[in-house]
Amino acid sequence: MPDFAGPGLSKEEEYFAKKEFERIKKIAEENEKKLLEQEREELRQLHWMRCPKDGMELAEIVFMGVHVDKCTHCGGIFLDAGELDTLMDAGKQQDGMLGKILGVFR
Numbered sequence: 001m002p003d004f005a006g007p008g009l010s011k012e013e014e015y016f017a018k019k020e021f022e023r024i025k026k027i028a029e030e031n032e033k034k035l036l037e038q039e040r041e042e043l044r045q046l047h048w049m050r051c052p053k054d055g056m057e058l059a060e061i062v063f064m065g066v067h068v069d070k071c072t073h074c075g076g077i078f079l080d081a082g083e084l085d086t087l088m089d090a091g092k093q094q095d096g097m098l099g100k101i102l103g104v105f106r
């Protein structure tokens with residue numbers, strides 16, 4: 001917070017200077033928020049369906065009834081939120097072994 005109580009400023013001038021500062025500060029904060037939203041959207045578009053390790057394209061495949069994303073370059077498999085739980089449930093229904101392996105990630 002800047003010091004407005006400099007010499008030559010009346011109480012009224014000080015009050016309006018503070019008001020003006022708060023107004024400008026609010027606009028700056030709104031602009032910053034818009035920039036962050038814009039940056040987040042740009043990042044989302046840049047990274048959408050791209051491998052987090054090498055940036056190559058991901059292809060959606062069906063594995064045990066779940067749509068998972070597989071990298072077309074390195075073969076890495078990536079799950080969306082909740083998909084691991086679905087796979088674990090499917091694993092338990094089979095022989096339980098996959099469920100135990102996947103349980104490590106819980």
Ligand SMILES: [Zn+2]
Binds near residue numbers: 054055071072073074
């Ligand atoms: Zn990859």
